[in-house]
Amino acid sequence: MAIAPTIPAIEPAAETRVPTRSRHRRRLTPARAAILALKFVAGAIIVGLALFPLAWMVISGFKLRTEVVRTPFQFFPDVWEVQNYVQILSDPSFVRTLAITGLGAVIFTTGSIMINSMAAYAFARLEFVGKRIVWPLVLMTMFIPGMTILLTSFIVVTKLYMLDTLAVLILPGLASAAHVFFVRQFYLNIPSSLEEAARVDGCGRWGVYFRVFLPLSKAPFVVVGIGSFMAYWNSFVWPVLTITNPDLFQVQQYLANFRGERSSELGLLMAGSALAAAPIIILFLIFQRQIIANIKMAGLK
Known part of the structure; x- marks a missing residue:
C-alpha cells in the first residue's frame, strides 16, 4: 500500500513590523528664535x-x-x-464708466485667452513652414516697449476708422507674445498620447484643441485672464489717445479728468479711486492661490 507523502504544515509568517521613524522636534534655540x-x-x-x-x-x-x-x-x-462713496456712486457718469470699462475688459479677456491659446497650440503642437523663423520673431515683440509703437498704432487705427469705438480699445492688444509663450509652455507638457488618442477617435486639429487642450487649460487661463483683465482695466495712455467721446471714457481716463476738473474734492477722488481698484483686488483675492501656484509653469520647459 502506497504511503501518501506528508506535507509539512506551513506556519504563518510572523507579523513584520515596519520600523517607524521617530519624530524629533527641532529645539527652538535662542538663535533660531531670533532669526524667526x-x-x-x-x-x-x-x-x-x-x-x-x-x-x-x-x-x-x-x-x-x-x-x-x-x-x-x-x-x-x-x-x-460715507458721503464721498455715496456721492460718487450716485454719479451716473462714474457708474457708466465702470460698466463700459467692465464690459470692454470682459470682451478683451475672453478674446485674449482664445487668440493667444490658439497661437500657443499652433507653436507647441503643429509643424508648419517657417515655424523656426516665426517663433523667434514673436518672442522679439516682448522686448519692444509699447510707447515706441504708439504713434504707428494710432495711425493704423485712424486709417481703419476705429477712433471713438470700443473696438479700438480691444482689438489692437488682443495678441500678446508673453501670453502665447506662457500657454505654450503649458501645452508642451501635455502628454502626446492624449492627442494621439483623440486623432484615432477621428478628431481633427480643431477637435483636438477644443476637446483635449482647452478643457485642460484652466490653470494657465486663470493667469492669462487676470493679466489681460488688469491690463485693460488699468490702461490710460491708449484710451486718452483714441477716445474723446465721454460715453466711452474708461475708468482711469475718467479719474484723470475728474482730478483736473475737481481737484479740490480729494476725498471724492479717493473714494472713486478705491472703487476703481476694487475689481482687481477682488479678482486677485479669489484667484490668488491659482496665480501663485501656476505662475511657475513658464519655466517648466
Whole structure:
C-alpha cells in the first residue's frame, strides 16, 4: 500500500513590523528664535509698506475735503463719513464708466485667452513652414516697449476708422507674445498620447484643441485672464489717445479728468479711486492661490 507523502504544515509568517521613524522636534534655540523674529518683523514691514498706499486711499475716501491733505499728517479721520462713496456712486457718469470699462475688459479677456491659446497650440503642437523663423520673431515683440509703437498704432487705427469705438480699445492688444509663450509652455507638457488618442477617435486639429487642450487649460487661463483683465482695466495712455467721446471714457481716463476738473474734492477722488481698484483686488483675492501656484509653469520647459 502506497504511503501518501506528508506535507509539512506551513506556519504563518510572523507579523513584520515596519520600523517607524521617530519624530524629533527641532529645539527652538535662542538663535533660531531670533532669526524667526527678524523674518517676521521684516515680512510685516514689507507688507505694511506695500499696503499703506492702498489703505490710505480707502480711508481717505471717508475723510472730509480738508482732512485729506491736513498738516500735520493724520491717517484716520476725526469723523468717518460715507458721503464721498455715496456721492460718487450716485454719479451716473462714474457708474457708466465702470460698466463700459467692465464690459470692454470682459470682451478683451475672453478674446485674449482664445487668440493667444490658439497661437500657443499652433507653436507647441503643429509643424508648419517657417515655424523656426516665426517663433523667434514673436518672442522679439516682448522686448519692444509699447510707447515706441504708439504713434504707428494710432495711425493704423485712424486709417481703419476705429477712433471713438470700443473696438479700438480691444482689438489692437488682443495678441500678446508673453501670453502665447506662457500657454505654450503649458501645452508642451501635455502628454502626446492624449492627442494621439483623440486623432484615432477621428478628431481633427480643431477637435483636438477644443476637446483635449482647452478643457485642460484652466490653470494657465486663470493667469492669462487676470493679466489681460488688469491690463485693460488699468490702461490710460491708449484710451486718452483714441477716445474723446465721454460715453466711452474708461475708468482711469475718467479719474484723470475728474482730478483736473475737481481737484479740490480729494476725498471724492479717493473714494472713486478705491472703487476703481476694487475689481482687481477682488479678482486677485479669489484667484490668488491659482496665480501663485501656476505662475511657475513658464519655466517648466
